[in-house]
Amino acid sequence: MPDMKTYDFGSGRTDPASFPVAELAAAAQQGIEEVGTDFVNYPGELGHLGLREIMAMRETKREGIEVSPDHLTLTNGSFQGVTMVAEALMERPGEIIVTEELTYSGTIGAYKRMGAQLVGVPIDDDGMRIDALDRTLGELARRGTPPRFVYTLATYQNPTGSVMPRPRRFELLEVARKHRVVVVEDNCYGDVHFEGPVQPALYALDDSPDVVYLCSLSKIFGPGVRLGYVLARPPMMERLLDRRYDGGNSLLAAAVCAAYFRDRLWDHIEFRNALLKEKRDAVFAAFEKYGDGLCSWTRPVGGLFIWVGFPPVANRQVLREQLAERQVLHAPGSSFHVHGQDVPFLRLAFGFIDREDVEEGVRLLVECVRAAVADSAAIAASESESVTMASVV
Numbered sequence: 133m134p135d136m137k138t139y140d141f142g143s144g145r146t147d148p149a150s151f152p153v154a155e156l157a158a159a160a161q162q163g164i165e166e167v168g169t170d171f172v173n174y175p176g177e178l179g180h181l182g183l184r185e186i187m188a189m190r191e192t193k194r195e196g197i198e199v200s201p202d203h204l205t206l207t208n209g210s211f212q213g214v215t216m217v218a219e220a221l222m223e224r225p226g227e228i229i230v231t232e233e234l235t236y237s238g239t240i241g242a243y244k245r246m247g248a249q250l251v252g253v254p255i256d257d258d259g260m261r262i263d264a265l266d267r268t269l270g271e272l273a274r275r276g277t278p279p280r281f282v283y284t285l286a287t288y289q290n291p292t293g294s295v296m297p298r299p300r301r302f303e304l305l306e307v308a309r310k311h312r313v314v315v316v317e318d319n320c321y322g323d324v325h326f327e328g329p330v331q332p333a334l335y336a337l338d339d340s341p342d343v344v345y346l347c348s349l350s351k352i353f354g355p356g357v358r359l360g361y362v363l364a365r366p367p368m369m370e371r372l373l374d375r376r377y378d379g380g381n382s383l384l385a386a387a388v389c390a391a392y393f394r395d396r397l398w399d400h401i402e403f404r405n406a407l408l409k410e411k412r413d414a415v416f417a418a419f420e421k422y423g424d425g426l427c428s429w430t431r432p433v434g435g436l437f438i439w440v441g442f443p444p445v446a447n448r449q450v451l452r453e454q455l456a457e458r459q460v461l462h463a464p465g466s467s468f469h470v471h472g473q474d475v476p477f478l479r480l481a482f483g484f485i486d487r488e489d490v491e492e493g494v495r496l497l498v499e500c501v502r503a504a505v506a507d508s509a510a511i512a513a514s515e516s517e518s519v520t521m522a523s524v525v
């Protein structure tokens with residue numbers, strides 16, 4: 133039997149067909165020669181200076197603020213930043229971290245395993261609701277359990293794709309200041325931008341050390357290089373580095389990526405974003421063709437995800453089975469809810485799948501949703517029939 137075709141909307145990866153293998157191989161040669169015998173040394177807590185300078189320039193150019201390479205430490209993907217801040221800011225298990233009610237499943241898993249209690253703040257189309265954040269922080273303070281920090285995905289939120297507008301960003305920072313809470317901003321999708329104005333990072337709107345910023349090369353390049361970084365102003369950076377026990381980040385990976393990105397960072401980003409935008413638009417078009425009236429979907433202006441809603445009556449087990457049978461890979465909505473609530477949504481990542489497969493993948497997905505809804509309707513009909521029969525008997 134031939135292998136069944138897979139429609140991979142599973143995780144947030146970029147376009148494999150356009151990954152610059154030959155250019156990266158040439159950069160590897162150059163990067164290795166540049167470091168030379170210095171590989172016998174540890175890279176230091178901040179890491180390879182050349183890559184830090186390029187990433188500081190990336191932030192300076194996007195945000196319009198001066199970012200010093202000395203306020204930037206290279207990490208093993210942004211995920212190491214996610215855990216590093218919790219290790220540095222938490223004092224004991226059971227302490228609270230506040231997040232959006234729906235947030236990155238990896239962060240939920242890591243923080244829970246580190247012993248944190250997560251408190252979710254409701255979101256709307258513009259991200260975290262600030263009235264709810266204010267109330268939550270007030271209530272936690274009254275109970276004597278203030279959170280160690282607020283973790284937020286203000287830009288191209290994972291999983292919903294929302295972007296917090298600028299005025300709300302100021303409100304968030306003001307509420308955090310009022311309650312004296314550190315804000316950790318995970319901006320790993322920051323440059324995966326397709327259209328419209330770019331909203332400023334929280335880090336760019338507040339120069340206090342109490343705003344920590346995480347970013348990555350995974351979403352503009354590939355998670356395989358395992359490179360990300362944390363930006364923090366003193367004394368926060370020292371506090372974070374105090375909990376860094378890994379001897380620093382791979383000089384090899386950083387040197388190779390520095391050689392690759394030195395003269396082509398923005399060209400690289402622009403080229404990849406154009407390909408990603410095409411795939412995103414193909415998902416929109418397919419939903420308009422097949423899903424109208426049955427599913428809802430967000431229209432993110434950046435990032436790698438579309439948050440797809442389906443009728444709450446849909447039988448979840450049938451939906452799961454049908455999607456597995458048709459090999460439509462996706463992430464279930466419940467994995468992004470801080471308490472695992474079975475929300476009637478699923479997340480589609482559109483970066484990895486072949487452009488040609490998008491339409492069929494979405495068509496199959498909608499077919500699965502239709503089957504799951506029909507199954508619930510059939511159960512409801514048979515239940516009401518047996519009630520009627522019982523009353524006749």
Ligand SMILES: Cc1ncc(COP(=O)(O)O)c(C=O)c1O
Nearest residue numbers: 144209210211236290348350355
């Ligand atoms: C919001 C967010 N943060 C962090 C990560 C971790 O990515 P990486 O460690 O590859 O940078 C991801 C990956 O999907 C993510 O979506």
